[in-house]
Amino acid sequence: MNAPLFCGSITALITPMKANGDVNFDDLQKLVEYHIQSGTDAIVAVGTTGESPTLNIKEHIEVVKKTVEFAQGKIPVIAGAGSNCTRDAMATAKLLENIDIIGCLSVAPYYNKPTQEGLYQHYKTIAANTDFPQILYNVPGRTSSDILPETVARLAEIPNIIGIKEATGDVSRLAKIKSLAGEDFIFLSGDDATGFETMKLGGQGVISVTNNIVAKDMAIMCELVREGRIEEAETINQRLMPLHKNLFVESNPVPAKWAAHKLGLISDPSVRLPLVPLSEKSQEIMLDSLKQAGLLD
Template sequence: MADKHFRGVFTALVTPMGPDGRINDQALTRLVEAQIEAGVHGLVPCGTTGEAATMSHAEHIHVVEVVTRAVAGRVPVLAGAGSNATREAIELARACKELGVSATLQVVPYYNKPPQDGLIRHFEAIADAVALPIILYNVPGRTVTNMLPATVAHLAQHENIVGIKDATGDLHVAAQLRELCGPDFALMSGDDFTLLPFLATGGDGVISVVSNPAPALLVSLYDLFCAGKLDEARALHFRQLRLTRLLFSDPNPIAVKAAMHMLGLSGLDVRSPLRPLNLEGELASGLRACLRELALLD
């Protein structure tokens, strides 16, 4: 089994902001409390959903600090600390380590289009420089470069590289990762659409967008699967698919920010070049109806 610290439902947290773009620390702290109360197994600040790509270095560290302080050791904090520049990723990882996070999430370098041996050099340099567990993050839909299973297997031999968030949505890739990396390597889904089959293929959990508005539902799905109650887990999986489709109808995190706004847990605003969801539009109407259907909104 994978490291017990990296199993279950980890929420890829939105970052509440105001219309001026400033980070709302109080709303972020309330969000952390709501997530922990709902039973999530870990929290991920400053990932894709947290809009880390639009943050300054200081803002990035500030968000991680606010979340880590609010969590107070109750669940693991897996802090996004990736960059397409190896030196910057090392700097972010060092800063996160000083804040006491459990691990860092390190994304495949985007834009540069590195070869597979370049990926190995990048991730091993971070792992050598900072004595902190690393969860790799493969999301080729955003980075262009796809990290191949054989590359992950090579990296898994490093003592500080303990798992991967696989957002390919490809279950054959998930099976290859389990086969090549062994049972102790944490295999986390980065694709809410394929969560249940991912678990059945040998996955250990999910780093989820959907668990922002629906944390208890995702935790229940995971618990039911672990208890062998597959029919009930399947029913919950299909129940969350409509919400998943709606949340990804616009580029993430536009729709999930709107959903959290409807629930009173975040501002609606996202940073440019994204734009907020039109609350009078068809997608917003569908979101409201779905949240009500799931008993998340009165």
């Protein structure tokens, strides 16, 4: 697989929903077109920001299919395919085989807290049962399961495990993983607040929540870093920093959906239980962040 497909500004796409909780495919098409027009480098469909825990498997596959259909080959699509059940993750990967995606993003198993050996066997088993390039997703704050650099290095020896989305916010992980797994192993930040720093230090890109509402700014910032125009990129990053932080003022993707609705990108900010709409207090925080980013007067 051509590594440059997995670089730059990659959106962790929200899954738009109607007030009754059904997926809103009209809004999904609008979002995909928004990212095409904004220069987003790739889309992650039905990752955890896409509310994968509350979409059933039929919905999950349909959203990925529709995202690919709406993309029309103009933007590559990565499918979220993780689970805390190895068999379920394998089954999802199998169902994705006939969809024109470029790879899978697989979150570390949550709740059951496997050992490092358990994590290794989980990902090894998934990789052995699919030809898709696999990107590990490490987000201990959500999973209570941390894929340590030494385990990443073991997994990097498996040919179709090509990279990691690292969402610890610890930029020192980049050098450690690169030294153990090799310079060709793809390192993508999963933490918007440190994404710029990660790219500046040699990471290939950012799988971003912020990208959902400021796609063009994120695309430009990432391109500037790749061109070595660090000061220009940092100016954009500093303007977006309130968003990077406050889009997590409540559980993701609640603030992102509220902001996308406020900006007219989606027609409804609905989420599925156990998530609930953004509180009034957090709405005020998000309004201020949108103003600081220059998105609202």
